[in-house]
Amino acid sequence: MSNPILELKNAAVYQRENLILSDVNVEINKGDFVYLIGKTGTGKSSFMKTLYGDIPLKEGEGSIVGHDLRQLKEKNIPFLRRKLGVVFQDFKLLNDRTIKDNLMFVLKATGWKETKAMENKIDQVLDKVDMKTKNFKYPYQLSGGEQQRIAIARALLNDPELILADEPTGNLDPQTSVEVMEVLQEINRNGNTILMATHDYALLLKYPSKTLKCDGQKVFEVVQKTA
Numbered sequence: 001m002s003n004p005i006l007e008l009k010n011a012a013v014y015q016r017e018n019l020i021l022s023d024v025n026v027e028i029n030k031g032d033f034v035y036l037i038g039k040t041g042t043g044k045s046s047f048m049k050t051l052y053g054d055i056p057l058k059e060g061e062g063s064i065v066g067h068d069l070r071q072l073k074e075k076n077i078p079f080l081r082r083k084l085g086v087v088f089q090d091f092k093l094l095n096d097r098t099i100k101d102n103l104m105f106v107l108k109a110t111g112w113k114e115t116k117a118m119e120n121k122i123d124q125v126l127d128k129v130d131m132k133t134k135n136f137k138y139p140y141q142l143s144g145g146e147q148q149r150i151a152i153a154r155a156l157l158n159d160p161e162l163i164l165a166d167e168p169t170g171n172l173d174p175q176t177s178v179e180v181m182e183v184l185q186e187i188n189r190n191g192n193t194i195l196m197a198t199h200d201y202a203l204l205l206k207y208p209s210k211t212l213k214c215d216g217q218k219v220f221e222v223v224q225k226t227a
């Protein structure tokens with residue numbers, strides 16, 4: 001029996017009272033790499049926000065990493081987020097502290113106490129994105145691609161069951177996008193499950209995978225054409 005990490009049944013996504021997506025039926029299983037595509041304004045970000053508890057699910061059924069999205073209470077959102085790694089287009093690193101301190105901040109905020117264990121974990125995640133030697137730098141001293149790799153490392157800190165990446169290459173040039181994508185692919189090969197919203201069709205062609213499309217207030221799976 002498959003035990004999906006994410007399952008939505010007849011779900012509807014709203015921004016306040018505006019219906020953005022309806023009849024959403026989606027299943028993501030452990031180890032999957034799934035793209036979410038669609039034109040600007042079709043609801044990719046709203047879909048992602050619903051998954052990490054930023055927008056409440058008011059219609060249909062939804063479960064993600066063991067949480068029922070319909071029953072999700074404000075106080076449980078931090079616990080949901082701990083099981084998710086979220087990566088954004090604009091990196092969202094804290095510019096007033098070093099890379100190491102950015103990661104330390106997240107570990108402390110999520111209940112880690114032991115300095116040695118925290119340092120080991122930071123080394124481990126930075127190693128995964130090939131950024132171990134830059135841990136003393138400040139975010140503004142890094143290129144966009146490097147900052148995004150740090151943001152991916154940060155998403156890995158609590159061994160997430162699912163990584164949600166919302167346009168992770170949106171601010172990067174094509175070559176750097178490929179480099180960041182290589183990191184995500186490697187992480188996926190190592191067993192991490194990833195849902196990535198993107199409008200970068202070049203990446204889809206280069207790294208084909210299961211693809212969901214937002215269009216006309218619906219989400220459906222598309223079969224990629226090999227041109």
Ligand SMILES: Nc1ncnc2c1ncn2[C@@H]1O[C@H](COP(=O)(O)OP(=O)(O)OP(=O)(O)O)[C@@H](O)[C@H]1O
Nearest residue numbers: 015016018020038039040041042043044045046047
């Ligand atoms: N905070 C908000 N309040 C009300 N409506 C919103 C809000 N944010 C987005 N919307 C609307 O929801 C719809 C979907 O937006 P969303 O950002 O989810 O699309 P998207 O596919 O992620 O677009 P993009 O690729 O430009 O990021 C749009 O019509 C947008 O105007």
